[in-house]
Amino acid sequence: MDLNTVAEILDARQPTPWRPGDAWLGGGTYLFSEPQPHLRRLVDLSRTGWTPVERLPDGSLEIAATCTIAQLSRFAKELTAEAAAPLFEQCCRAFLASFKIWNMATVGGNLCNALPAGPMISLTAALDGECLLLAQDGTHRRIPVVDFVTGAGRKNLADGELLRSITLPARALACRTAFRQASLYGLGRSGVLVIGALDPLDGSLALTVTASTVRPFRLCFPLLPTAEELRTAIASAVADDEWFDDIHGLPEWRAHMTFHYAEEIRRELGETAA
Incomplete structure (x- = not known):
């Protein structure tokens, strides 16, 4: 879509x-998808030269905000030694995107749109990701992904502040993961997306709920919980008005499927740990 109010790039x-x-302006897949009458200038990030994905000396993974879904998918194929490697492709494919979206949409754009169904939110929240934010005065701050997205379409980002990258810790990459997704239609937007990550060092479990809720929820258990403990924890964490409601699923259905998938994941990862 033409943005006829933009006078300068x-x-x-x-x-x-x-x-x-x-x-x-990153990939532009959202900006050019609908009218943006309030915009006058776009600040283009495409020539920053940021490395899309980089392994840091401490074993963590830094994903640039400008990394495209296609670039992340290709890099994930090299993570054969990491237990969490399959989760990258599972979340990339949760886009069900066209060729154009696949090659242009960015990880940072998906987080900054803050849509409940954003699969890059799901991936980075599940792997305990941390956002690096740059302000106009040159200062920076770091914030967990689960605190960056604060609601449907809302994020913890000041005016002019930029999401530079997301860092995934080495310990999270070593976790064994389980992935569940549901949509009302065969090729529909995610209505529920639940991810479990089991730490091989201490047996702790992190369960991340996205798509069914207005913001990501990451629940941590020092040991594998019982079915009742898991259900109680989800019910206590997610308030009634935090189950998302739109044409892609009623809150009651989203809640039901979240509980159902959470129990499936608990059993799957429990068998792995046994």
């Missing part, structure tokens, strides 16, 4: 004072 490598009507 700026290079992000050249410092420019932020002003009302500015927006960061």
Whole structure:
């Protein structure tokens, strides 16, 4: 879609004072999907030269905000030694995206859109990801992915602040994972997406709920919980008004499927740990 109110496209490598009507341009799959009458300038991130995905010296993984879904999918095929490797492709494929979206949509854009069904939110929250945010004055701050997305379409991002990257710790990459997803239609948007991550070092379990809720929930258990403990923890964490409600699924259905998939994951990872 043409954005006929945009009068200028700026290079992000050249410092420019932020002003009302500015927006960061990554892949552009959201910006160009609908009218944006409030925009006057786009600040283009495509020529920043950030490495899409990089292994850090401590074994953690840094994913640039500009990394495309296609780039992340290709890199994930090299993570054969990591127990959590299958989760990357599972979440990439949860997009059910066209060729254009697959090659243009970015990890950072998916997080910043903050849609409940955003599979990059699911992936990075499940693997205990941390966002690096850069402010216009040059300062930076770090915040967990689960705290970055605060609601449907809402995120913890100040005016002019930029999501630079997401870091996944080495310990999370070593976790054995289980993935469950449900949609109302065969090729529909995710209505429920639940991920379990079992730590091989201490046997702790992290269960992450997305798509069915307005924001990501990551529940941590020091030991594998019982079925009742798991159900109670989910019911206590997610308030009644935090189950998402739209044409892709009623809150009652989303809650029911979340409990159902959580128990499946508990059993699957419990058998692995036995």
